[in-house]
Structure formats: structure tokens, C-alpha cells
Amino acid sequence: MSEIEANTGLVGFSVKQACDLLGITENYIRRMEDEFGFTVDRALRGTVMNRVYTTEKIFEIQHLRRERGQLAGLRKPITLSVYVKKGGSAKTSVACNLAVHLQLRGLRVCIIDNDPQGDATSMLGYDPDRTPEELIEEGFSPDLAVKGHFGNLLVPSSGRFQQLNLEEIIKKPYGEYGPHLIPAEESIEDLGPALSAQMHSDLRYGLFIEKSRKGLYQHCDLSKYDVIIFDNNPAGTPLSRNALVASDMLVCPIRFDKFSFRALTRLSEWLQEFEDTTGRCPELVAVPTMYVRNRPVMQRKLAQVQEKFPDNVVAEQLHHSADYLKSLDDNVLLAFYQSKTPANSTQAMREVCLEIYERIVRISEAKEK
Incomplete structure (x- = not known):
């Protein structure tokens, strides 16, 4: 088990x-x-x-x-970020379910919790707030405690954290052959000022991942992972910017309100600026979330997003449903939620993740050329 x-x-x-x-x-x-x-x-x-x-x-x-x-794995490894500058858009749910579905397709996946709140860490069953001793006192396994985060691996660039080996930090919520997790807790927030003080500060994540995939760091070898997924804080922090710059793809869950639409528009403008500066740009993939069928206002907003971002919106929508809420209450990912309804959020999530998988394969093949 x-x-x-x-x-x-x-x-x-x-x-x-x-x-x-x-x-x-x-x-x-x-x-x-x-x-x-x-x-x-x-x-x-x-x-x-x-x-x-x-x-x-x-x-x-x-x-x-x-x-x-x-x-089969990927021809070239991929880094992606789940991000939109707006909270409450099911960002962490998408990140964790995507990690599971990609692993179910045979890929080797590592999700990096890049958020001081540790939402992905919590969603995958760990406790970023309590010590092993506190967990034991409350009758839980001390293995649920978090020891270290991405900042403890990025020590040469941060200088603020004790260097730890990947195996000391990594969590394996579904066993050795499931998706792995580099967890987070609130002290990762201290990585922001350290990154900002570095030359080419927004490139630190990307450079580290590139070298670790080549096996150049004895304490952190990421070469076995086909896909690295960053789950990010919605704020535009140095941590989030680093993850975006390091990524080949940005998966953007978007709720259908004017604030999320505005956040996606601003992100698109930032990507254009990034491309103008660097000559490269991650692929943007918008995922409609909290969607309610048969509501004209939702249909209009979906049409607006599809018009503004042609070829960048997944075909399926993630619905606001009893399945979704119940899975959150039960702390079970939608990927594994056993719904009794024939048309449900579980299937919608699967179809969204399958489309993202197909896009990942195309990006990987393009990188090889």
C-alpha cells in the first residue's frame, strides 16, 4: 500500500x-x-x-x-508550469492530476511544489506545517512531514539553505513507480530574495534543471524524469518567474470571470515580451475550469477565450460538479475518484490531461529536431 x-x-x-x-x-x-x-x-x-x-x-x-x-518515454524531456496570476482556478488540482495521468501514460514525472503554501504537497497527502514529532503525537506517520524543498537543491544559487540530496527530500505518494514530488513549505519563500540577488536571476531554475538532467550535480540527478511539473503560486514572485522561464509549456487553468480572463491576457503579453527578448517562448495551454454547462454567460466567455487564444484552449472543460467537490473532501485526486455518474468530472479531467499529453509529445519531438 x-x-x-x-x-x-x-x-x-x-x-x-x-x-x-x-x-x-x-x-x-x-x-x-x-x-x-x-x-x-x-x-x-x-x-x-x-x-x-x-x-x-x-x-x-x-x-x-x-x-x-x-x-515509450519522450524523445526529449519537458518542463512545464501550471500557472495563472489568479487564485481559485483549480491550479493545484490540474497540476496533481496531470502528473498522475502522464505517469499512467508511461512517462516518468516529478512535480515540484513551487508554492510556499504547499498546496500540491498537501493534496498529495503530506503535511508541510507539522514536524515529525507533532505528527507522531497526533497518531500519524512521521514520513508525512516535509524535509526540505527545491531551495535545498538549488543551494549553489541561493546560499540560504542547507544542501540536501534529492533522495532526502523526494516524496513518493504512489510508490516508487508513481509520480514523485519535491515538496514545499513556507521557508521556500526565502528563496525569492536569494534568486533576485543573482545575476540573470530569472534563469536560475532553468540552468539548474538543465545541468541536473545531464547528471552534473551529484546531489540532484533529474535525468530519469521525462516531465517536470512546477505548481506555482499565483503571485508573480521570483519563484514563479523562474519556473515560467524554465518551462517548455504553460498550463493555465482559467475560471470564467473577468479577472481570470484578464490574468491570462497579461500572461500572454508577458510571453510575447519574453519571446522578443530571448527568442523562445513556452507553449500556452488554457484549461477552462469551474465550467457550468448550459449557461449562456459561460458559453460566451468560452467563445471569447477561444477567439483570443486560437489553438491554445483544450477541447474539454473541467466542470464545477459534485464529483469535484467530493473528491476534494475525500482527499482523493479526480484521476482516481470512483464516480457513480456516467458523465463526470473524472472523465473530463482525463480528456484534458490526454490532450496535454499529446501536446507534450509534439513539443518533445520538435525539440529533437
Whole structure:
């Protein structure tokens, strides 16, 4: 059982549900048990013992399929940021669910929580605010505490934090073969002034990631990850700017109000300025969130966004629904939420992430040329 299952009550999946997540047939998954030699837990459901697949086992299966050449990675690694200069747009939900869905496609993903509030860290089951001792006193595992953040890896550029190895910081909420997490807590905010004091201050993240992917840092090797996802604070801080400059793609969740639309417009203008200055520009992908069907005002605003940002808006919208709210209450990502309704937010999130995956593949192929 993975850390997040042990601490959030997330239950296992039936054969049918596991196949739906993996995109394979029931006959095939049973053949894989013999071919790959892995075991699956059994649980009593009613009067019958049934196979139960944990999230950890599901990700292990995808790992084995990739090892056997049945799934492919990317030709060139990709860095993306989930960002919009407006809170309350489901930014962290999109970042965490995207990490899961990309890993389910066979990619190796690391999400970096770049927000002092530690929302992605909390959403993935960890506690950025309490010490191991406090957690033990309250009956929780001390492993849920956060030890270090991205600033502890970026020490040569910051000078304000104790240098730690990646393995001391990294969290694995769904086991070794699920998406990994570099967590955050409020002291990462101190990284901002340190970055601002550096020459070419907005380039520090990008330079660090480039070198760490080449294996040039003994304490931090990021070469095994196909995709690095930054989850950012909505404020335009040095941390967020560094993540944006380091990214090949910006995923921008946008609520349908005038403030979010304005924030997306300003971001687009900043990207144009960045391209004029550097000669490169990350691809912008807008994701409509909190969408309510059959409301004319929503339809009009969606048309406005599509007109202003042609080819930059995903085809599906993330809906404001009972599924979404219930998954947040249960601390279970939409990717794994077992809804009883046929048309639901879980499927919408999957379709959005699939489209982003396809865009990532195209960007990766273009980088190779």
C-alpha cells in the first residue's frame, strides 16, 4: 500500500477499474500477471474473493510495460508550469492530476511544489506545517512531514539553505513507480530574495534543471524524469518567474470571470515580451475550469477565450460538479475518484490531461529536431 493510500483511505480498484486507468483489456491484465510475475491482492467483496489493484500496483504495471518496450518515454524531456496570476482556478488540482495521468501514460514525472503554501504537497497527502514529532503525537506517520524543498537543491544559487540530496527530500505518494514530488513549505519563500540577488536571476531554475538532467550535480540527478511539473503560486514572485522561464509549456487553468480572463491576457503579453527578448517562448495551454454547462454567460466567455487564444484552449472543460467537490473532501485526486455518474468530472479531467499529453509529445519531438 502506498503512502497516500495508507493516509487518505483511498481504496483499491477492481480489475475493470484498473484496466480503465491503464487503457488495456481484462484478458491482457490477467496475462500480464503470469508474464511479468507480479502478484495482486485479493479482497472479499460480497461472497467472492476479487482482485484488488492498488495505485502502487497500477503504476508498477506501467513501469514494467515501459521496461518491456510496450510504452515509450519522450524523445526529449519537458518542463512545464501550471500557472495563472489568479487564485481559485483549480491550479493545484490540474497540476496533481496531470502528473498522475502522464505517469499512467508511461512517462516518468516529478512535480515540484513551487508554492510556499504547499498546496500540491498537501493534496498529495503530506503535511508541510507539522514536524515529525507533532505528527507522531497526533497518531500519524512521521514520513508525512516535509524535509526540505527545491531551495535545498538549488543551494549553489541561493546560499540560504542547507544542501540536501534529492533522495532526502523526494516524496513518493504512489510508490516508487508513481509520480514523485519535491515538496514545499513556507521557508521556500526565502528563496525569492536569494534568486533576485543573482545575476540573470530569472534563469536560475532553468540552468539548474538543465545541468541536473545531464547528471552534473551529484546531489540532484533529474535525468530519469521525462516531465517536470512546477505548481506555482499565483503571485508573480521570483519563484514563479523562474519556473515560467524554465518551462517548455504553460498550463493555465482559467475560471470564467473577468479577472481570470484578464490574468491570462497579461500572461500572454508577458510571453510575447519574453519571446522578443530571448527568442523562445513556452507553449500556452488554457484549461477552462469551474465550467457550468448550459449557461449562456459561460458559453460566451468560452467563445471569447477561444477567439483570443486560437489553438491554445483544450477541447474539454473541467466542470464545477459534485464529483469535484467530493473528491476534494475525500482527499482523493479526480484521476482516481470512483464516480457513480456516467458523465463526470473524472472523465473530463482525463480528456484534458490526454490532450496535454499529446501536446507534450509534439513539443518533445520538435525539440529533437
